Amino acid sequence: MKKLLVLLMGIALVMAIAACGSKDTKSAGSTTTPATSAAAGGQQVVLKATNFKFDQTEYRVKKGEPVTISLENAEGMHGASIKEFKINLDNSKKTATFTPDKAGSFPINCSIMCGTGHANMKTTLIVE
Template sequence: MKKLLVLLMGLALVIAIAACGNKDTKSAGSTTSPAPSAQAGGQQVVLKATNYKFDQTEYRVKKGEPVTITLDNSQGVHGASIKEFKVNLDNGNKTVTFTPDKAGSYPINCSIMCGSGHANMKTTLIVE
């Protein structure tokens, strides 16, 4: 019984470390992305997620205008959550459109345990 418990704990640790720490060599491109663009479908934001970080420290959008947020996992397996707007992105749901109705700064957190740097994987949505 004790051996089974140790084996399960070891397996859980390997999965947690492997989620963000894969050796994906796809180019993540520039470290900065252009500001959201106003297109026919509204504002567009792409959250590029790599090992333990998003590509920007903040993303700015306009209050009252529809915004489409897309999650791009360039390395590892990540999610994104903006609790105040009930936005949850992951591998099964990579795009969401909503209209921010209040100005302010809202944390965006990685919502999938991705390894040792998971707790620091944060960015901010600023609604102006």
Template sequence: MKLRTSIFFTIVALAAMLALTACGSNNSKNNNSSPAASAPAASEGAEGGQTIEATIDASNWKFDVTEVKAKVGDTLKLTMKSSEGNHGILIEDLGGVKIKNGETVEIKLDKAGTFEYHCNIMCGQGHDNMTGNIIVE
């Protein structure tokens, strides 16, 4: 009876020691792993950073909106509608963005300036009058 008990405790003690050393080696391995690089999130909302929504309605031969103002860092969500005739919008100075009737495009405004847009579909005698400006400050 006494012998059994002491063997039992010896086994328990050995098991505990094994467990401790196993834990110890695991911990040292974990400590060697390089820290996870946490890149800073894209800097949004600092200056500008808002979403500006504008709808430009085209008719023969004008755009109802000829000036859209925004700030550097804003995202311009531009929708084009054509209530009369067949028109489109081309913004050459902002990467040649094209917007068709009923379409919405999102443009990230990352530089200041005045960017002209104009109709890019030959729509008739007043075609050349169909211009406007996106002013980014």
């Protein structure tokens, strides 16, 4: 029984570490990107997730204007959570639309345990 438990814990650890694993280690150049205008007149934000980081350190949008936010997993399996706006994106729900009703800086965290760097996988949504 004890050996089975140790084996299962080992498998779970390997799966968690491998979730973000990939040979591709490209990094994005820019650290801040304003939201782009969507065809329907709203703002659009694309969160590109790679091993233990998002492609930008912050994303800027305007208060009171609709925002469509989407998650693109370029490397590994990740999620994105913005608690203040009740946004939770993952592989089953990759896009959400909302209208930010308050200005400020709001943390965006990876919401899927993706390995050893998971705790540091953060970025910021800035509503102006």
